[in-house]
Amino acid sequence: MDKYPIVMVRNLLAPAQNRLLEYCNIKLWEKAEPISHDILAKWLEDAEGLVAAGNVRIDERLLAYAPKLKVIAQSAVGYDNIDVDACTRRGIPVGNTPGVLVEATADLAFGLLLCATRRIHEGWEFVRQGKWTPNQNIPFGIDLYGKVLGIVGMGRIGAAVARRARAFGMRVIYYNRNRRPDEAELGVKYASFDNLLTQADCILVLTPLSPATRGLFGWEQFGRMKSTAFFVNAARGPIVDTGALASALAANQIAYAVLDVTDPEPLPGDHPLLQLPNVLVTPHIGSATIETRTRMALLTADNLLAGLRNRPLPACVNPEVNYK
Numbered sequence: 001m002d003k004y005p006i007v008m009v010r011n012l013l014a015p016a017q018n019r020l021l022e023y024c025n026i027k028l029w030e031k032a033e034p035i036s037h038d039i040l041a042k043w044l045e046d047a048e049g050l051v052a053a054g055n056v057r058i059d060e061r062l063l064a065y066a067p068k069l070k071v072i073a074q075s076a077v078g079y080d081n082i083d084v085d086a087c088t089r090r091g092i093p094v095g096n097t098p099g100v101l102v103e104a105t106a107d108l109a110f111g112l113l114l115c116a117t118r119r120i121h122e123g124w125e126f127v128r129q130g131k132w133t134p135n136q137n138i139p140f141g142i143d144l145y146g147k148v149l150g151i152v153g154m155g156r157i158g159a160a161v162a163r164r165a166r167a168f169g170m171r172v173i174y175y176n177r178n179r180r181p182d183e184a185e186l187g188v189k190y191a192s193f194d195n196l197l198t199q200a201d202c203i204l205v206l207t208p209l210s211p212a213t214r215g216l217f218g219w220e221q222f223g224r225m226k227s228t229a230f231f232v233n234a235a236r237g238p239i240v241d242t243g244a245l246a247s248a249l250a251a252n253q254i255a256y257a258v259l260d261v262t263d264p265e266p267l268p269g270d271h272p273l274l275q276l277p278n279v280l281v282t283p284h285i286g287s288a289t290i291e292t293r294t295r296m297a298l299l300t301a302d303n304l305l306a307g308l309r310n311r312p313l314p315a316c317v318n319p320e321v322n323y324k
Ligand SMILES: NC(=O)C1=CN([C@@H]2O[C@H](COP(=O)(O)OP(=O)(O)OC[C@H]3O[C@@H](n4cnc5c(N)ncnc54)[C@H](OP(=O)(O)O)[C@@H]3O)[C@@H](O)[C@H]2O)C=CC1
Pocket: 077, 078, 079, 098, 099, 101, 105, 152, 153, 154, 155, 156, 157, 158, 175, 176, 177, 178, 179, 206, 207, 208, 209, 210, 212, 213, 234, 235, 236, 260, 261, 284, 285, 286, 287
C-alpha cells in the first residue's frame, strides 16, 4: 500500500508519531524556530495531510500552494492560527483536540492562581537566595477561601477550574456570550462582563482567541478591576493588550498578573513585563503533562488518518466539510 504524503510542522509524541510513520511518508520540520511560509508552501505541493501547530499560520495564501490537501490536524484545542473559513471553502476538514486536555489545563490555571496568591514561587526564590532567617520571611499572600473568582470563558476548561475553585471555598462568577444551563450544578453565577470586572478578586481568562476576544482586556478593563485583583490569562496572549497590562501592574492599578500565554510568545528577555515584581509567567504549559500530551497526539493522529482515508474526523472544527 502506498503511504500518504504528509507534512508535519513539528513532531508528535512517540505513540502518535509511530502510528503516522506506519501509514505516511512524512516531511517533518525539526528545527526550533517555526517553519517559514515559503518552505511550508513548497513542502505542501504534494501533501495530502498537514499536522499543524499554533505558531504556524495556515491561511488562504498558503492553501493555494496545497492543491492535494485533504485534512489538517492540529495538536491543540485552540485553532486561532488557522483560517477555518478558507479551509471550509476548499472542503478541507480541520481537526483539533478538545476535551482531552481539560483537567491538565484546569490544574495549571488554578495552580498558577494558588502559586501567585500564596507567593509560592517568590518563597522558593527567597529561600534559594539564602534570605530566609528566623526573623525574616517574605510578605504575606492572600486567602483564596471566600474570594470571588471571575471566569471569562466558562467552557470545558473554565468549568473544570470552577469545580476546583468551589472546592477551595471560592465564590465563582462567570461571563460568556451564552449562559450555561448547569449553573446550579457547577455552583456558579452569571455576571455581565462589566460586573465581573468590578466584583471579582481574581479574574481568569479562558476564551478562545477570535476577532471578538482580541484585545478584550485593555486600559479600560484593567482600570475597572479592584486594585487588589489577581489577573490570570491561560487562554491566548493577544486577548490581552500587553502594554496596557504592563502599565496597570507598574502603577499597581491591579495587584498581580499570572500568564501562561503572552503576546508575543515567547516574550523577549528584556520585555517590560518581565522586569516587574508582580508577574508570574510560564511558557504556555497548560496541557504539558505526559498523559495529556500523549492523548492530544493520539487524537491528532486519529484526526489526520481519518481525513486521509476520507472518513469523519473524531474532532472536527468545521463539521460542514467533515467526511460523511
Ligand atoms: N494555556 C494552555 O496551554 C491552553 C490554552 N487553551 C485555550 O483555552 C481556550 C478554551 O478552551 P476550551 O475550554 O476547551 O474551549 P470551550 O470552547 O469549551 O470554551 C470557550 C468558552 O469561551 C466562551 N467565549 C467564546 N467567545 C467569547 C466571547 N467573545 N466573550 C466571552 N466568552 C466567550 C464560550 O462561551 P460562549 O460561546 O457562550 O461565549 C465558551 O464557554 C482554547 O481556545 C485555547 O485558546 C486551551 C488549552 C491549553
